[in-house]
Amino acid sequence: YPLFQRGGPQLRIFRPNFFMVAVRPGVPQPEDTVQFRVSMEMTKLDIRNYLERIYNVPVAAVRTRIQYGANNKRNHRNQRVKKPDYKVAYVQLGQGQTFQFPNLFPEKEQDAETRSFDDFRDKYMEKEKQKEEGDPRRGGVPDWFGL
Amino acid sequence: PVPGAPSPPASPLYPPVVASITAKSRAAKSRRLQRFNQRVHEAATVEEKLRLYGKLQRPKYMVYPQTFALNADRWYRSFTKTVLVPGMPPRAAAAKPPVATAGATSETGRTPEPRAEAPGHAELAGHAELAGHAEAPGAAKAPEPSVAAALCPDIGELRSLACDALLQESFYQNKKRPFLYRDQDHTPGPFLTQLVSTLAASLSGRNPLLAASSLDLNPEVNYYWHHGEEVVVHGHRKGRVDPVRFQIDDNPHLQIRVPKQLPEVVPLESDLGDVPVIDHKPSKLPLFKKQYENKVFIGTKVADPCCYGHTQFHLLPDRLKRERFIKERLEDQIEVVYRSNGIASLFAWTAAQAMYQGFWNEADVTRPFVSQAVVTDGKYFAFFCYQLNTLALNAETIKNNPRKNICWGTDSKPLYDVVEDGNVKGFNDEVLLQLVHFLLNRPKEL
Numbered sequence: 001y002p003l004f005q006r007g008g009p010q011l012r013i014f015r016p017n018f019f020m021v022a023v024r025p026g027v028p029q030p031e032d033t034v035q036f037r038v039s040m041e042m043t044k045l046d047i048r049n050y051l052e053r054i055y056n057v058p059v060a061a062v063r064t065r066i067q068y069g070a071n072n073k074r075n076h077r078n079q080r081v082k083k084p085d086y087k088v089a090y091v092q093l094g095q096g097q098t099f100q101f102p103n104l105f106p107e108k109e110q111d112a113e114t115r116s117f118d119d120f121r122d123k124y125m126e127k128e129k130q131k132e133e134g135d136p137r138r139g140g141v142p143d144w145f146g147l
Numbered sequence: 148p149v150p151g152a153p154s155p156p157a158s159p160l161y162p163p164v165v166a167s168i169t170a171k172s173r174a175a176k177s178r179r180l181q182r183f184n185q186r187v188h189e190a191a192t193v194e195e196k197l198r199l200y201g202k203l204q205r206p207k208y209m210v211y212p213q214t215f216a217l218n219a220d221r222w223y224r225s226f227t228k229t230v231l232v233p234g235m236p237p238r239a240a241a242a243k244p245p246v247a248t249a250g251a252t253s254e255t256g257r258t259p260e261p262r263a264e265a266p267g268h269a270e271l272a273g274h275a276e277l278a279g280h281a282e283a284p285g286a287a288k289a290p291e292p293s294v295a296a297a298l299c300p301d302i303g304e305l306r307s308l309a310c311d312a313l314l315q316e317s318f319y320q321n322k323k324r325p326f327l328y329r330d331q332d333h334t335p336g337p338f339l340t341q342l343v344s345t346l347a348a349s350l351s352g353r354n355p356l357l358a359a360s361s362l363d364l365n366p367e368v369n370y371y372w373h374h375g376e377e378v379v380v381h382g383h384r385k386g387r388v389d390p391v392r393f394q395i396d397d398n399p400h401l402q403i404r405v406p407k408q409l410p411e412v413v414p415l416e417s418d419l420g421d422v423p424v425i426d427h428k429p430s431k432l433p434l435f436k437k438q439y440e441n442k443v444f445i446g447t448k449v450a451d452p453c454c455y456g457h458t459q460f461h462l463l464p465d466r467l468k469r470e471r472f473i474k475e476r477l478e479d480q481i482e483v484v485y486r487s488n489g490i491a492s493l494f495a496w497t498a499a500q501a502m503y504q505g506f507w508n509e510a511d512v513t514r515p516f517v518s519q520a521v522v523t524d525g526k527y528f529a530f531f532c533y534q535l536n537t538l539a540l541n542a543e544t545i546k547n548n549p550r551k552n553i554c555w556g557t558d559s560k561p562l563y564d565v566v567e568d569g570n571v572k573g574f575n576d577e578v579l580l581q582l583v584h585f586l587l588n589r590p591k592e593l
Binding site for chain 1: 216217426427428431475476477480
């Protein structure tokens with residue numbers, strides 16, 4: 001490839017080796033804010049360019065922070081096990097766009113058969129538990145206790 | 148009613164059964180709060196009230212009026228319970244274009260006064276026929292020609308004053324290049340100071356309130372308040388319900404304080420719109436917490452006779468210039484900057500004025516406090532008028548409080564287009580007229 005100088009033709013395209021993961025926020029965020037886990041070496045400018053150029057997402061503002069992973073857990077050899085650090089980016093979208101993190105595990109609709117089977121199973125378990133407990137009039141006292 | 152029973156004693160035998168003061172219970176906490184409120188109510192002087200009000204220091208959100216945060220004006224309106232009404236209040240709008248208004252709107256007390264005072268100011272325009280136009284204030288039938296005649300020559304003279312100040316600062320005076328990010332202190336700052344002081348001096352003949360006013364250069368305005376409640380997240384006080392504390396520390400470029408208060412624009416209980424309700428924590432704005440002195444200050448201490456506010460002038464810093472927003476493709480945030488500056492600074496100023504008169508969130512204001520502000524970046528001017536109707540913003544007092552604070556605001560308009568070769572091109576008279584109206588604003592009995 002010929003050496004590149006400014007203004008010349010771009011014959012090679014470099015894709016960044018970064019990855020960004022959109023995560024569900026732990027605390028409720030405003031509607032236009034998306035939360036990402038990004039590589040520790042990314043800067044706010046990198047995140048903005050990444051989203052704007054590759055994904056065509058209009059970015060109004062980016063704020064980052066580094067989350068320290070704890071070092072308190074111990075393995076079977078009593079050595080401390082570190083959870084890895086990661087960088088969190090809060091991206092505010094431009095042009096009035098909003099984002100809501102989707103519910104990835106929605107409740108599945110049960111048909112009548114599974115519903116009646118679940119009801120039957122629950123009632124059976126209740127009856128078994130009551131049989132185990134014993135006479136309620138004895139107030140929790142076991143049945144071997146007495147004359 | 149029973150005939151043989153003894154009469155009850157005059158004073159009760161046992162002390163009243165109330166909650167304890169020192170227990171770790173909600174009743175005890177409310178009793179402690181009531182004792183504190185009683186203490187502040189019974190304070191003898193305003194300084195003592197302010198000292199007790201801001202005695203307890205805890206981490207609080209620092210609210211900056213000049214901020215780059217996105218959609219900051221919505222958040223600030225929810226913190227201060229303010230309604231934003233676009234445009235200027237109807238009183239000022241009626242008096243603004245004197246040639247265009249019908250005669251019916253002249254019951255605003257301002258129009259008779261310029262006519263009555265015009266004969267006394269022969270030096271203003273040299274129009275001797277103005278003295279002949281001194282009609283009785285009751286004859287409000289045809290105010291247009293006389294009002295137009297009274298104000299038009301002033302506009303020419305005031306325009307020349309403004310252009311002189313602008314040219315002196317930007318063209319005639321030989322200045323070195325401004326230091327990095329110090330552009331605003333280099334030219335627009337001194338221009339604004341010069342413009343305001345010369346305009347105020349020339350208009351003080353027409354407005355006796357301005358003659359008795361005091362002009363502050365780079366004053367400090369602070370206000371501390373509570374709004375809403377939150378649960379403490381970390382620390383030894385984890386799990387307790389605390390009020391959300393805010394503090395505004397503002398340094399306007401210029402400030403005019405007057406001894407008499409400006410008249411109310413709309414009645415105290417009027418409802419002109421809705422206050423935005425934001426469920427999220429203020430730290431998502433982003434807004435940060437710090438613990439330091441809880442200061443309430445209008446620019447001078449309590450004993451000053453000029454304790455009411457008239458107009459503030461704010462200069463936007465370099466990091467909030469228009470070019471920067473246009474480069475980052477955030478054009479809609481330009482107006483947000485002006486609005487958030489106007490709302491936050493005026494709320495802090497009017498609320499601090501109210502506290503200087505002895506009102507606080509348990510003793511709400513009985514009369515509305517009105518102030519004005521001009522936010523500019525040297526070329527573009529935005530005008531704001533704020534009416535404070537309520538100070539009661541903390542969790543208990545806001546429940547049954549129907550009053551809202553109101554802020555009227557305009558969009559930013561340029562005063563001139565360019566300054567070239569000793570000429571000011573494209574001078575906008577409306578902006579100057581609005582500024583003049585702001586400075587001429589005064590209570591009716593004056």
